[in-house]
Every structure is written in structure tokens, then in C-alpha cells.
Amino acid sequence: MRASQFHLFTLKEAPSDAEVVSQKLMLRAGMIRKVAAGIYNYMPMGLRSIRKVEAIIRDELDRAGAMELTMPLVQPAELWQETGRWDKMGPEMLRIKDRHDRDFALQPTSEEVVTDIARQELKSYRQLPKNFYQIQTKFRDERRPRFGVMRGREFLMKDGYSFDRDVDAAGRSYDAMYAAYGRIFDRIGLEYRAVAADTGAIGGDRSHEFQVIAETGEDAIVYCPDSDYAANIELAEALALLPGRSAATTALVKTPTPGKSTCGEVAELLSVPLQTTVKSLVLASDETDEDGKIIKSTVWLLLVRGDHELNEVKTGKIDGLKAGFRFATEAEIIEHFGCKPGYLGPIGLKKPVRIIADRTVANMADFICGANDEGFHYTGANWGRDLPEPDVVADIRNVVEGDPSPDGRGVLAIQRGIEVGHVFYLGTKYSQAMNATFLDVDGKPKHFEMGCYGIGVTRILGAAIEQNHDERGIIWPAAIAPFEVVICGVGWGKSEAVRDEANRLYDTLVKAGIDVILDDRDERPGVMFADWELIGVPHRITIGDRGLKEGIIEYQARRDGEQIKLSTVDAASFVASRLRG
Amino acid sequence: MRASQFHLFTLKEAPSDAEVVSQKLMLRAGMIRKVAAGIYNYMPMGLRSIRKVEAIIRDELDRAGAMELTMPLVQPAELWQETGRWDKMGPEMLRIKDRHDRDFALQPTSEEVVTDIARQELKSYRQLPKNFYQIQTKFRDERRPRFGVMRGREFLMKDGYSFDRDVDAAGRSYDAMYAAYGRIFDRIGLEYRAVAADTGAIGGDRSHEFQVIAETGEDAIVYCPDSDYAANIELAEALALLPGRSAATTALVKTPTPGKSTCGEVAELLSVPLQTTVKSLVLASDETDEDGKIIKSTVWLLLVRGDHELNEVKTGKIDGLKAGFRFATEAEIIEHFGCKPGYLGPIGLKKPVRIIADRTVANMADFICGANDEGFHYTGANWGRDLPEPDVVADIRNVVEGDPSPDGRGVLAIQRGIEVGHVFYLGTKYSQAMNATFLDVDGKPKHFEMGCYGIGVTRILGAAIEQNHDERGIIWPAAIAPFEVVICGVGWGKSEAVRDEANRLYDTLVKAGIDVILDDRDERPGVMFADWELIGVPHRITIGDRGLKEGIIEYQARRDGEQIKLSTVDAASFVASRLRG
Structure with missing residues (x-):
């Protein structure tokens, strides 16, 4: 072309x-x-x-x-x-x-x-x-x-x-x-x-x-x-990050945490690691009759460690939630927790909810959670002592970097x-x-x-x-580049020698089955180079009068910018070897 | 394949x-x-x-x-x-x-x-x-x-x-x-x-x-x-089929033609050639205001010879009809002709209409046309004498086989x-x-x-x-056939010799770049042949035990059914020559 x-x-x-x-x-x-x-x-x-x-x-x-x-x-x-x-x-x-x-x-x-x-x-x-x-x-x-x-x-x-x-x-x-x-x-x-x-x-x-x-x-x-x-x-x-539950070492204390509703804020206020906090998420599931009318709703409290994120796909595999779930409404939350969102937790519920603990949370001791009272969290919370065992223990969180690999052979990236x-x-x-x-x-x-x-x-x-580009443009893998090679003829309009050599090389490459474009637009080199670097053609040959006087043309690779001076006689075979290995 | x-x-x-x-x-x-x-x-x-x-x-x-x-x-x-x-x-x-x-x-x-x-x-x-x-x-x-x-x-x-x-x-x-x-x-x-x-x-x-x-x-x-x-x-x-208008030779006569409303029926009744009759078609064009409301309608009478058909594309090129036209309503027809459709003609109009005569009609003399009176036609009608010259003379009909070619170099097919x-x-x-x-x-x-x-x-x-088929199925031009060649192996399941020879020929043709399908379904020959004749693969090779014993395989061309016995050694080159000339 x-x-x-x-x-x-x-x-x-x-x-x-x-x-x-x-x-x-x-x-x-x-x-x-x-x-x-x-x-x-x-x-x-x-x-x-x-x-x-x-x-x-x-x-x-x-x-x-x-x-x-x-x-x-x-x-x-x-x-x-x-x-x-x-x-x-x-x-x-x-x-x-x-x-x-x-x-x-x-x-x-x-x-x-x-x-x-x-x-x-x-x-x-x-x-x-x-x-x-x-x-x-x-x-x-x-x-x-x-x-x-x-x-x-x-x-x-x-x-x-x-x-x-x-x-x-x-x-x-x-x-x-x-x-x-x-x-x-x-x-x-x-x-x-x-x-x-x-x-x-x-x-x-x-x-x-x-x-x-x-x-x-x-x-x-x-x-x-x-x-x-x-x-x-x-x-x-996501495996449990704690091998088993330790014994309780501190008492349950209702601690004022005014204005600190996220685990991160609470950990900072109390100068404790984020890993000692537990995040509460409240979901609801609905049962409907044949006409799609809701006949019963169940409220669920899901607990993940403060530095973890809920995984909704995994959550959807838990019995009772397979048919679908939604976030609970504020009214449902107040009805069950006696508190607005921000300070919710598993201790001291107004009405029973189904509690699902992530595997790691289920093994935590002396943890921090919301106290169902605005401006307060509990510290030193312990399963069994301060609240009943969770209804369900399951993998409900996203893995994070450094988690153990489920196949037991290293850590995850x-x-x-x-x-x-x-x-x-x-x-x-x-x-x-x-x-x-x-x-x-x-x-x-x-x-x-x-x-x-x-x-x-x-x-x-x-x-x-997205995977292959730099500040100048695209860097195509050769197999899907719009053209494999571009030949830039510098001074196209003026130099018959450039035209002859470029045409000759072009014909040779075409005959070799190489997908080559010949830039014969008579543009300045800077314009040509910028265009082809933007477009991302992987291999560029530049032919100009100056080089030709010494029998030399220039090759440049798009990816690493590598420049090689080639003799005119070797150019075609060099390009072919670059492309076809 | x-x-x-x-x-x-x-x-x-x-x-x-x-x-x-x-x-x-x-x-x-x-x-x-x-x-x-x-x-x-x-x-x-x-x-x-x-x-x-x-x-x-x-x-x-x-x-x-x-x-x-x-x-x-x-x-x-x-x-x-x-x-x-x-x-x-x-x-x-x-x-x-x-x-x-x-x-x-x-x-x-x-x-x-x-x-x-x-x-x-x-x-x-x-x-x-x-x-x-x-x-x-x-x-x-x-x-x-x-x-x-x-x-x-x-x-x-x-x-x-x-x-x-x-x-x-x-x-x-x-x-x-x-x-x-x-x-x-x-x-x-x-x-x-x-x-x-x-x-x-x-x-x-x-x-x-x-x-x-x-x-x-x-x-x-x-x-x-x-x-x-x-x-x-x-x-x-469509050129005029008459070089010029002849002089009138008969008088205008209002002739009863009860129940005969088409030119064909009238010609038969009067025992005259259809070519002496003229067909009347009534169109209307509307002028509309900016809101698309019709503010004025014009009625047109188009005349073509009894054996000719109106050409609507040509009609649409006439001044006054370029913006579009429709067939006139019965009310418009009665208003202008004083007669229902079936016996309409250009003589004795109730209200003026624009008359367009086809080139041939304009050159006719002593012609037959409707009398604008149910059950009657005029015979011996002549332009100038019995009715004014047409407002427009134009090519408004489809050509028919045998018409002179517009380039003057023969007749049309x-x-x-x-x-x-x-x-x-x-x-x-x-x-x-x-x-x-x-x-x-x-x-x-x-x-x-x-x-x-x-x-x-x-x-x-x-x-x-549509262009290439027979009672057995499609006959593809080789360039667009789903496969160029089919090899039918007769007795595939039983005969190793058939399988070997068919596979050998198949591989040879594939290597030669020929688009071949090998029928290895182990079906009866009749089933295979019927399928491939229906599908229309242009070249068929049949390999069976009987022929192989004599070193022979059979070629058949789909189009003409030509059968040729080939030696196994020549088969590939024969097929290639049939396909690539």
C-alpha cells in the first residue's frame, strides 16, 4: 500500500x-x-x-x-x-x-x-x-x-x-x-x-x-x-487469615467514637491496627408470592475484617441469599439494630438477624465493632462470650495481595x-x-x-x-499491526534516488508477502515519523538522500527505539528476519 | 475438509x-x-x-x-x-x-x-x-x-x-x-x-x-x-413505431361495444388488429401548500397504443408530473369524462384535461378509443379532425421485443x-x-x-x-462453490484400499491449494451422489474397490454429467487442470 x-x-x-x-x-x-x-x-x-x-x-x-x-x-x-x-x-x-x-x-x-x-x-x-x-x-x-x-x-x-x-x-x-x-x-x-x-x-x-x-x-x-x-x-x-480463634484477653468495653463511623477512622482514633476491627454490612432478602409481591423479608448482618471488602458473588452463593439480595433499608436497619448506619454491630440487637461471619472474622478475638449506639463502638468483643457464634461462617470477602494461595503453594498477587x-x-x-x-x-x-x-x-x-503504548502512541504487536513495516521516503518530491530505492525496497517486501506501507506523501520527516509512531507500525525504514550517498538506509524499531544502519542491499532480508524470526 | x-x-x-x-x-x-x-x-x-x-x-x-x-x-x-x-x-x-x-x-x-x-x-x-x-x-x-x-x-x-x-x-x-x-x-x-x-x-x-x-x-x-x-x-x-401520421381515411363512428372495456376485447369484437386501438389512462397531480394540504389537482389523460404498457418512470419525467402523480379517483374521472372507467377516451370531454400521447399514438390515424359513454367506443378517430392535437407527445411506454433500437442499429430483445x-x-x-x-x-x-x-x-x-441449476440441484460456478471438488469414497468402512487412495488424493489436492471435501461418511453411493449433486460441487471424483483393482477412479462433471475414467496416477493433475485451466 x-x-x-x-x-x-x-x-x-x-x-x-x-x-x-x-x-x-x-x-x-x-x-x-x-x-x-x-x-x-x-x-x-x-x-x-x-x-x-x-x-x-x-x-x-x-x-x-x-x-x-x-x-x-x-x-x-x-x-x-x-x-x-x-x-x-x-x-x-x-x-x-x-x-x-x-x-x-x-x-x-x-x-x-x-x-x-x-x-x-x-x-x-x-x-x-x-x-x-x-x-x-x-x-x-x-x-x-x-x-x-x-x-x-x-x-x-x-x-x-x-x-x-x-x-x-x-x-x-x-x-x-x-x-x-x-x-x-x-x-x-x-x-x-x-x-x-x-x-x-x-x-x-x-x-x-x-x-x-x-x-x-x-x-x-x-x-x-x-x-x-x-x-x-x-x-x-479467601482463606482464614488466622489459624484458629485465640482466647479472649480483654473485657468488652463500650468506647466513645464520636463522628468515627468507618473502621479506618476508629482504628486511627484508638491507635490500633485496622486488622482488629470488624466491618458490618446489612443486607436483606425477600420472599415473594406468585405475583411477585413481597411476603417476607429477612435481614442479614455480614461481618468482614476492617481491611477487607465484601464479595457479592460469593455472598450470593450462601443458602438464603441465592435467589438474590439487596442492601437493607434504613427503616429495616433501625428496626433491627436500634441505630442508624455507621455504628452497627452484632452485639445488642433489637430484633434477631442472620449473622454471617467471614472465615477470618470467625477466628478473631478481642475485636472492635459498632455498638448499635450512635458515636460508640465496642472494643474487646469476643465470640461466645459477648455474642453468640455466627449463624454462618463463609468466604464472603475479596482476596487481597499477600493472602495465602488456596492451593497452599505461596501467596497471592x-x-x-x-x-x-x-x-x-x-x-x-x-x-x-x-x-x-x-x-x-x-x-x-x-x-x-x-x-x-x-x-x-x-x-x-x-x-x-492499553498494554502496548508509550507517550508517542501505539506499539502494535506485529501480528495485528495495520501494517508491519513502513518505508519513509525523505524528500520524496525532490529526490529520484530516494523514490527509486524506496520503490525497489517496497516491491521486494511486497513480493516477500510483507504487509508494508510506503509513505510517499512528500511530508517532512518529523511529520512522517510522528504519524507512524502514533499509528504504531512496529518497523520503520527511513530512506534519505544523505544516507543513500553512502549506500545506507535506517531501520528503527517502534517498541524500543533501537536504530540500525543498514546497507541498501541487506535491508529487505533484515526486515524479513525481524518479522518472521 | x-x-x-x-x-x-x-x-x-x-x-x-x-x-x-x-x-x-x-x-x-x-x-x-x-x-x-x-x-x-x-x-x-x-x-x-x-x-x-x-x-x-x-x-x-x-x-x-x-x-x-x-x-x-x-x-x-x-x-x-x-x-x-x-x-x-x-x-x-x-x-x-x-x-x-x-x-x-x-x-x-x-x-x-x-x-x-x-x-x-x-x-x-x-x-x-x-x-x-x-x-x-x-x-x-x-x-x-x-x-x-x-x-x-x-x-x-x-x-x-x-x-x-x-x-x-x-x-x-x-x-x-x-x-x-x-x-x-x-x-x-x-x-x-x-x-x-x-x-x-x-x-x-x-x-x-x-x-x-x-x-x-x-x-x-x-x-x-x-x-x-x-x-x-x-x-x-421507445421510439415511435410509425414514421409519421397518415391522413384520415374513415369517418368517426360511435360504435357499440357493450361489456368490452379493454382494448383486446374491443379489437376482437371489431375484428381489427390490437395495434389500431388506443388505451386511456387517467392520472392526477396535486399541488399542496406549505402544510401539505392539497390546493389544486390536475387531471391527465395518457394515451398508449392498445398493445403497449404505460411506463411510470418515464411518465414521472414529464413537466407537471415530476413532483409525483397518482391514479385519478372515480369522482375525478366522472367529473371530467362524464363516464365511469372502462370506456374513457380523448373525445368529448366534460371538463378539459391535459392529454399526453405516446410517440406512437401521436402518429396514429383512424384509431379506436373509448367514447366516454358506457358501452361505446369511437372508431376512425383522427387527431386534428376529431380531437385537438395532444398537449404533450412523449415516450411514456415500455419498449417491447422487436421495437427499433434507439441507437438505430437493429431491433430490441x-x-x-x-x-x-x-x-x-x-x-x-x-x-x-x-x-x-x-x-x-x-x-x-x-x-x-x-x-x-x-x-x-x-x-x-x-x-x-437461478441461472445454474437442474432437476438434481445447484450447479455452482467453480469460483463460488462451497467446495471445488468432492471425493466420494465408496465402501469407506470396508475397504482400506479405498480409504488409502482417497486420503492420498485428498492430501495431494489440499497441497495443491484446491478446496476439496472428502466424503468419508460411509454412506451408500446413491446417497453421496444425491447430496453432492444437490449441493452442486462442480467436480466429483468417485473411488471404489472395483475401479481400484484396475487402477481406475471416476471423474464426473456436475454441469454436463460428463464422466471420465482416470488412472489413479493422473487424477490429481486432471482435476487441477479442470479447475485452473
């Missing part, structure tokens, strides 16, 4: 509403252009990278035995009603009425449509396993779309679905996709981590997120540097990550809801065992940039 | 709601699966052909200097309001409200979005010409979706848009796209015709449809076998066609409406000269099948 025949469009400044670095750089490099909130044009420069990501995904999935198809963007409500998701999905799913007033949804994913295909076309165990995928536009009407392609409304996603005879076979499909995802992200050239994720009501341990490591990531991912343990923060198990892929074992959730069966070897109908597998195609671009 | 690892799904009978042969065969061959009216899954078999069509389109457009990008499917109303198309587009454009109650449309095309890109990113004449295209899902909410991929609601379309400095440059862009389209359809391997089409309000002669010739086509296309004249029926010029592509010069229609300008060489802002260029990607599949 010659720059004069391509559409180059760069900006010195990103639009003021751009928030994160990948968004700013993609806009400045002319890779995307905003059309509406969360909706973008993928400009020729950006689409080149998208196509490369797609090609790698297709290659590895096809190799793993998956088959590409395309399911429609506009999907009839009837299928979504079969699984109940028509009602369950929130406003993220954009609903449409066609001219005949029939209901449709813009696909956020395609479980329903693909399960409908399976129940109609996969009739026998002899047709299994089958694995279908599509790379197709998705729409999710995010309440607050932001961060460019990181959380857009219209985006490109690879979604795949496997159909198997039984759980074992589904496990093999899952493992094959897990392995393929690893190869995909390896080939793309990203630093990533596959972390275990929550499986929700499906159960089992077959859910993994593929997280691109980046400081700006929205997700916290937990891993053990000394073992292969890795999980997202929702799932990572935490990184930030951007989720770009997810593999998930679905079991028979959809095949049962839609009565999708095949005839098994015994001649009897059986529900498909399913898995689903997603990759955020456009999000990969954002994640790659 | 091995059939055992692919998703083969064929049906003996098409679903009962399938109407045309391409739809039936695509459903039976498992290329598409219906999800809702006009909305389909493209199954792995169908997607293979789509990807091949896309690849050819990309290759030729890139070669012609066009650049691919992707514009969103969900487009904000604001852009469509700028051009007024938000109001002008009918219910075919599906409108959506997002969760914040903002208006969006599902893209039927993308003129607005691409013009918005141009006005923001193309600032200087130095950036021109530019030609952007996308291959992207489109949605048109057809009132009556039908014919499978021929008239779907969600479909895949290539739409491209050129931006130029002036009319001459826009002409060059147009010509380049016209030429690229020819190469695309040549490579796909379809019999097609590029025909001139109406340019509407834009004017000029730069609008061509690419029509795939097929008896089942919805469009009539007109051409001259002795010249390169070709146009669609809307545009094809008519074929049926399926429109698969359209190139269209837009001028400044959109750039003016959206104030999209660039700075020209003189430093002054100037509106872009634009062109638009569409190809119905999924429709091409349907058109290819």
Missing part, C-alpha cells in the same frame, strides 16, 4: 470526551471514528487490524474443528421467550418492533438461535460433537458506553457454541477451545492470563476468562506467582486485566429450556451438553493498546 | 413456504436456515460460498483503489435527518429507540454516515479521489420478504462511495467501478449484462445495473443483439434479469444536503462529487442458482 493511495488521518489531540489511552490513541491514529455514543466507524486503518485478529481467530478455531456460520443480528422474540431471557435480559438487549409489530432483539449473543439450529439439524449422536462459531456484529445498549471499543454498544464479537453427547465429551470440547484460545492470544502477541471464573448456577469448574494484563484494566485478577493458580477476584478463594475472551461450560441449561435433543446410541432422546466461547474482537484492539 | 468433520445437512423436500428454485435449493442443500421471515442463518455450507464472493469483491475493489471500512449497523437519526431521508424513507427503514429514547435506524445503506466521514476527514483536494466501501449487514424491513436471499430483510451488501473534486474526476471513479464490477462478475462466473438505468433527479447517464440473466428474474432488461445497447425496462427508450449490482453517480446530492466540502486548489470550499456502488452479496448466491 502507498500512503498517497490510502486514507491516513491523524489528530494531534484526542477529542475531549475520550477517557482512556486506547480510545484516545485509536481516535488520534484514525483507526476509529465516533458515530454516536458507543458506536464507531472502523476506519480503513482500524479495519486492517481487525481483519488480522479475525484471521488468527478463524485459523485457530478451524484447526480446532469449529465451523463458521452467521446468525442474524435481528432475532425473533419467540426464541428468546423459550429460554425466558426475553424477560430476564435488561435494557442492554435492544428490542425492536418490525412493521408488522412483531418483537425482535438485536443479538447480544446467540445461544437461543444456535440451540434452535442444533435441535433441527443435529438429530443423532453420530453428528456430534459439533462446534459452531460466528464473527458477527453484536449490540448491547450499555447504560453508559465508554472507553471507545472497550465498552461499546455495537461491537464485533466471536461467539462459539459446542454441542456434545455427554459431560465428558463437553469437557473435551471445552479443553479444545481453552487450548485454541491460548494459541490465539499467543499468536496475537498479548501478555494475558487465563483465570478461573465463577460458574454461577451451572456449577463445576469450567469457566475461564482470558485477561490481557494492563494497569488500566477494569478487572482484578488473582494469581499465585509460585503456582499456576489464577482466578478472577469474584471467584478467588493481584493484577489488573481486560477480559478479551471467555470459555464457559453451559451444561444443559439451554438445551433443556428449548428441548433440544438428539437420539443417543440407545435410541433415546437426550439433551445436548453445551459450551459457549466468546472473544471480543474489537475489544482486543483496545486491550492491545 | 472431511465430511465427517463438517456439518452436512440436506433435505429431500424444501419447506412448503419456499417459492423460488434458489430458495428451495439453498434450504435443501443446508446453505441457509430460516430464522424469521426474510431473516436467515448462513450455515457453514452457505457461508463458504459467501466468503468466496466477498474475497473476489475485495480483491477487485482493492485493486481499483477502493478502501474497506465498516460503518455501524445502528445509525443515529440525526445524520438521516440532515438529508431529509429520516422522513422520506418508508417503513423499509427499521427505526429503533435506545434506552435513552434516542432515535436510530438500522442501516439500509450508508450515504449519510460516509458523507459525515468525508466532511470530517477529507479536508483538501489533495486527499481526493477517495473511495470507501464496506461489506456489512443491511436491514430493510420489506413488507413481504420472499424468495430466500433474493429479497430478504437482513442481508449482506457491499456498498461503496466515491468522493471526487469535480464531475470529470467523478466520472473516472464511476468508470473504474463499472470496470471493477465487470471483473467481479466475470470472476464469479455469471452470465450478466450491465444495463443503463434511470438516474432520476440526478440526471446524466451514469447509472448502470448489473443484471444476472435468469428466466426467473424480476426485472426486464432490454438489449440490442446487434449493438451494445442495453438498458432496463424503466429507461429503455428483452430478457429477464436479477439485479446484483448497481453503480450510480450521485453528484452533490448528499454533499450539499450535509454541507460536506473540501478546500479546492483555489482555497475555496467545494462540495464533493459523489458516486455510490452496491453489490448484493447474499443475493449473488440466489442469482447464481
Whole structure:
């Protein structure tokens, strides 16, 4: 490609509403252009990278035995009603009425449509396993779309679905996709981590997120540097930080803590470690009748150590809270605790509540907690002596750096990550809801065992940039760079020698199958260099009259700025060796 | 690809709601699966052909200097309001409200979005010409979706848009796209015709449809076998079939024609050629005030020869009818003609109407027309003597087979066609409406000269099948066949020799870059042959024990059924020569 025949469009400044670095750089490099909130044009420069990501995904999935198809963007409500998701999905799913007033949804994913295909076309165990995928536009009407392609409304996603005879076979499909995802992200050239994720009501341990490591990531991912343990923060198990409960050593004292309602403030006031305090959180769960009317509410007090955070996913797995929970209202709190929020605690309740203690809290002695009296905390609180044993002891907190690894092989570290892929074992959730069966070897109908597998195609671009950039712009991994190499011809308009040499090298690289752009715009070197550093092309060759007089052209690597002088005769083979190893 | 690892799904009978042969065969061959009216899954078999069509389109457009990008499917109303198309587009454009109650449309095309890109990113004449295209899902909410991929609601379309400095440059862009389209359809391997089409309000002669010739086509296309004249029926010029008007030879006679209201019935009753009759059509045009209230209506009488059909596109080009017209109401007809429809004519009007005579009618003498009296026609009517000269003489009819070619070089023939592509010069229609300008060489802002260029990607599949099929199934042109070659292993389960030879040939063809599927399903030959003839793979190799004993395998061409016995050693090179010439 010659720059004069391509559409180059760069900006010195990103639009003021751009928030994160990948968004700013993609806009400045002319890779995307905003059309509406969360909706973008993928400009020729950006689409080149998208196509490369797609090609790698297709290659590895096809190799793993998956088959590409395309399911429609506009999907009839009837299928979504079969699984109940028509009602369950929130406003993220954009609903449409066609001219005949029939209901449709813009696909956020395609479980329903693909399960409908399976129940109609996969009739026998002899047709299994089958694995279908599509790379197709998705729409999710995010309440607050932001961060460019990181959380857009219209985006490109690879979604795949496997159909198997039984759980074992589904496990093999899952493992094959897990392995393929690893190869995909390896080939793309990203630093990533596959972390275990929550499986929700499906159960089992077959859910993994593929997280691109980046400081700006929205997700916290937990891993053990000394073992292969890795999980997202929702799932990572938090062990008790105390081996067992010590005996009480101090008396229970009601201590004035006026105006100090957080554990941090109380610890500071009393000059004690934060680790001696206990945080109280009050939740409520509702039972409803058939019409959805609340017939009974239960109030719960959850206790975590002062330096810990409640984990809502773990909380939702506790009996009594599985059907959902909410924060208690102020009225409920006053009714049960006789006190407004701020000084709540487990001692001296007005009305009984269900008490859940985190594993660490359950082992604490002589702890500090709210006294259910405004301006007062208890110090020296002890289970059994000052208050009854908790109703439930459970893991209800997020792990923190330095926690022991659940596999017993070291301590945990935490990184930030951007989720770009997810593999998930679905079991028979959809095949049962839609009565999708095949005839098994015994001649009897059986529900498909399913898995689903997603990759955020456009999000990969954002994640790659969050992980690979500097103050001058993007630093693309070569496999998904819009161009692998740029040749800058300095003094293009004036120097026939520059044009000849640049054209010659360009032709040689093109013939070698290298994706090269020749900058023949006759711009000043500073302009050219700034553009290509912003755009992030990994390898740059500069050809100018001065060097040519000595038979020399200059190579520069985008990532580390390494400069090498090359003889004109060696340039092509040097570039090829840099790219193809 | 091995059939055992692919998703083969064929049906003996098409679903009962399938109407045309391409739809039936695509459903039976498992290329598409219906999800809702006009909305389909493209199954792995169908997607293979789509990807091949896309690849050819990309290759030729890139070669012609066009650049691919992707514009969103969900487009904000604001852009469509700028051009007024938000109001002008009918219910075919599906409108959506997002969760914040903002208006969006599902893209039927993308003129607005691409013009918005141009006005923001193309600032200087130095950036021109530019030609952007996308291959992207489109949605048109057809009132009556039908014919499978021929008239779907969600479909895949290539739409491209050129931006130029002036009319001459826009002409060059147009010509380049016209030429690229020819190469695309040549490579796909379809019999097609590029025909001139109406340019509407834009004017000029730069609008061509690419029509795939097929008896089942919805469009009539007109051409001259002795010249390169070709146009669609809307545009094809109809000359006067009489060189000049003869003198009157008979008297005007009011003749009873009870119950005979059509020209055909009257000609039969009176035993005269249909060509002596004149058909009357009554239209009306309305003038409205600023609020759209009708302030004045004009009634028009249009006269075409009894064997001719009115052409509404041509009619809409006549002064006074350009802003639109409708058929007159019965009340208007009675008011002006003193007679109900059926016996209307230009003689003896109650109130004056504007009379438009087709060129042929204007040259007729002694003609027959309605007498504006139920049950009566006039015979022997003559212009000037029996009625005043027409207000307008114009080409207002469709051409018919045998009409003289407008280029004077023979007579016209008519074929049926399926429109698969359209190139269209837009001028400044959109750039003016959206104030999209660039700075020209003189430093002054100037509106872009634009062109638009569409190809119905999924429709091409349907058109290819309408043109290429027989009673056994599809006959794909090799370039877009889901597979180029199928190898059928007869007695797969039993014969190691068959498996060895089939695997050997398969590996050889794969290495030669040939897209081959190996049918290793262990099915009976009849089942395999029926499947592959239905699916339409152009070349078939059959390997069985009997032939192998003599070192022979069988080749069969799908199109003509030609069978050739090959020695096992020659098979690969024979297939390669059939495919690559």
C-alpha cells in the first residue's frame, strides 16, 4: 500500500470526551471514528487490524474443528421467550418492533438461535460433537458506553457454541477451545492470563476468562506467582487469615467514637491496627408470592475484617441469599439494630438477624465493632462470650495481595486485566429450556451438553493498546499491526534516488508477502515519523538522500527505539528476519 | 475438509413456504436456515460460498483503489435527518429507540454516515479521489420478504462511495467501478449484462445495473443483439413505431361495444388488429401548500397504443408530473369524462384535461378509443379532425421485443434479469444536503462529487442458482462453490484400499491449494451422489474397490454429467487442470 493511495488521518489531540489511552490513541491514529455514543466507524486503518485478529481467530478455531456460520443480528422474540431471557435480559438487549409489530432483539449473543439450529439439524449422536462459531456484529445498549471499543454498544464479537453427547465429551470440547484460545492470544502477541471464573448456577469448574494484563484494566485478577493458580477476584478463594480463634484477653468495653463511623477512622482514633476491627454490612432478602409481591423479608448482618471488602458473588452463593439480595433499608436497619448506619454491630440487637461471619472474622478475638449506639463502638468483643457464634461462617470477602494461595503453594498477587475472551461450560441449561435433543446410541432422546466461547474482537484492539503504548502512541504487536513495516521516503518530491530505492525496497517486501506501507506523501520527516509512531507500525525504514550517498538506509524499531544502519542491499532480508524470526 | 468433520445437512423436500428454485435449493442443500421471515442463518455450507464472493469483491475493489471500512449497523437519526431521508424513507427503514429514547435506524445503506466521514476527514483536494466501501449487514424491513436471499430483510451488501473534486474526476471513479464490477462478475462466473438505468433527479447517464440473466428474474432488461445497447425496462427508450401520421381515411363512428372495456376485447369484437386501438389512462397531480394540504389537482389523460404498457418512470419525467402523480379517483374521472372507467377516451370531454400521447399514438390515424359513454367506443378517430392535437407527445411506454433500437442499429430483445449490482453517480446530492466540502486548489470550499456502488452479496448466491441449476440441484460456478471438488469414497468402512487412495488424493489436492471435501461418511453411493449433486460441487471424483483393482477412479462433471475414467496416477493433475485451466 502507498500512503498517497490510502486514507491516513491523524489528530494531534484526542477529542475531549475520550477517557482512556486506547480510545484516545485509536481516535488520534484514525483507526476509529465516533458515530454516536458507543458506536464507531472502523476506519480503513482500524479495519486492517481487525481483519488480522479475525484471521488468527478463524485459523485457530478451524484447526480446532469449529465451523463458521452467521446468525442474524435481528432475532425473533419467540426464541428468546423459550429460554425466558426475553424477560430476564435488561435494557442492554435492544428490542425492536418490525412493521408488522412483531418483537425482535438485536443479538447480544446467540445461544437461543444456535440451540434452535442444533435441535433441527443435529438429530443423532453420530453428528456430534459439533462446534459452531460466528464473527458477527453484536449490540448491547450499555447504560453508559465508554472507553471507545472497550465498552461499546455495537461491537464485533466471536461467539462459539459446542454441542456434545455427554459431560465428558463437553469437557473435551471445552479443553479444545481453552487450548485454541491460548494459541490465539499467543499468536496475537498479548501478555494475558487465563483465570478461573465463577460458574454461577451451572456449577463445576469450567469457566475461564482470558485477561490481557494492563494497569488500566477494569478487572482484578488473582494469581499465585509460585503456582499456576489464577482466578478472577469474584471467584478467588479467601482463606482464614488466622489459624484458629485465640482466647479472649480483654473485657468488652463500650468506647466513645464520636463522628468515627468507618473502621479506618476508629482504628486511627484508638491507635490500633485496622486488622482488629470488624466491618458490618446489612443486607436483606425477600420472599415473594406468585405475583411477585413481597411476603417476607429477612435481614442479614455480614461481618468482614476492617481491611477487607465484601464479595457479592460469593455472598450470593450462601443458602438464603441465592435467589438474590439487596442492601437493607434504613427503616429495616433501625428496626433491627436500634441505630442508624455507621455504628452497627452484632452485639445488642433489637430484633434477631442472620449473622454471617467471614472465615477470618470467625477466628478473631478481642475485636472492635459498632455498638448499635450512635458515636460508640465496642472494643474487646469476643465470640461466645459477648455474642453468640455466627449463624454462618463463609468466604464472603475479596482476596487481597499477600493472602495465602488456596492451593497452599505461596501467596497471592493481584493484577489488573481486560477480559478479551471467555470459555464457559453451559451444561444443559439451554438445551433443556428449548428441548433440544438428539437420539443417543440407545435410541433415546437426550439433551445436548453445551459450551459457549466468546472473544471480543474489537475489544482486543483496545486491550492491545492499553498494554502496548508509550507517550508517542501505539506499539502494535506485529501480528495485528495495520501494517508491519513502513518505508519513509525523505524528500520524496525532490529526490529520484530516494523514490527509486524506496520503490525497489517496497516491491521486494511486497513480493516477500510483507504487509508494508510506503509513505510517499512528500511530508517532512518529523511529520512522517510522528504519524507512524502514533499509528504504531512496529518497523520503520527511513530512506534519505544523505544516507543513500553512502549506500545506507535506517531501520528503527517502534517498541524500543533501537536504530540500525543498514546497507541498501541487506535491508529487505533484515526486515524479513525481524518479522518472521 | 472431511465430511465427517463438517456439518452436512440436506433435505429431500424444501419447506412448503419456499417459492423460488434458489430458495428451495439453498434450504435443501443446508446453505441457509430460516430464522424469521426474510431473516436467515448462513450455515457453514452457505457461508463458504459467501466468503468466496466477498474475497473476489475485495480483491477487485482493492485493486481499483477502493478502501474497506465498516460503518455501524445502528445509525443515529440525526445524520438521516440532515438529508431529509429520516422522513422520506418508508417503513423499509427499521427505526429503533435506545434506552435513552434516542432515535436510530438500522442501516439500509450508508450515504449519510460516509458523507459525515468525508466532511470530517477529507479536508483538501489533495486527499481526493477517495473511495470507501464496506461489506456489512443491511436491514430493510420489506413488507413481504420472499424468495430466500433474493429479497430478504437482513442481508449482506457491499456498498461503496466515491468522493471526487469535480464531475470529470467523478466520472473516472464511476468508470473504474463499472470496470471493477465487470471483473467481479466475470470472476464469479455469471452470465450478466450491465444495463443503463434511470438516474432520476440526478440526471446524466451514469447509472448502470448489473443484471444476472435468469428466466426467473424480476426485472426486464432490454438489449440490442446487434449493438451494445442495453438498458432496463424503466429507461429503455421507445421510439415511435410509425414514421409519421397518415391522413384520415374513415369517418368517426360511435360504435357499440357493450361489456368490452379493454382494448383486446374491443379489437376482437371489431375484428381489427390490437395495434389500431388506443388505451386511456387517467392520472392526477396535486399541488399542496406549505402544510401539505392539497390546493389544486390536475387531471391527465395518457394515451398508449392498445398493445403497449404505460411506463411510470418515464411518465414521472414529464413537466407537471415530476413532483409525483397518482391514479385519478372515480369522482375525478366522472367529473371530467362524464363516464365511469372502462370506456374513457380523448373525445368529448366534460371538463378539459391535459392529454399526453405516446410517440406512437401521436402518429396514429383512424384509431379506436373509448367514447366516454358506457358501452361505446369511437372508431376512425383522427387527431386534428376529431380531437385537438395532444398537449404533450412523449415516450411514456415500455419498449417491447422487436421495437427499433434507439441507437438505430437493429431491433430490441428483452430478457429477464436479477439485479446484483448497481453503480450510480450521485453528484452533490448528499454533499450539499450535509454541507460536506473540501478546500479546492483555489482555497475555496467545494462540495464533493459523489458516486455510490452496491453489490448484493447474499443475493449473488440466489442469482447464481437461478441461472445454474437442474432437476438434481445447484450447479455452482467453480469460483463460488462451497467446495471445488468432492471425493466420494465408496465402501469407506470396508475397504482400506479405498480409504488409502482417497486420503492420498485428498492430501495431494489440499497441497495443491484446491478446496476439496472428502466424503468419508460411509454412506451408500446413491446417497453421496444425491447430496453432492444437490449441493452442486462442480467436480466429483468417485473411488471404489472395483475401479481400484484396475487402477481406475471416476471423474464426473456436475454441469454436463460428463464422466471420465482416470488412472489413479493422473487424477490429481486432471482435476487441477479442470479447475485452473
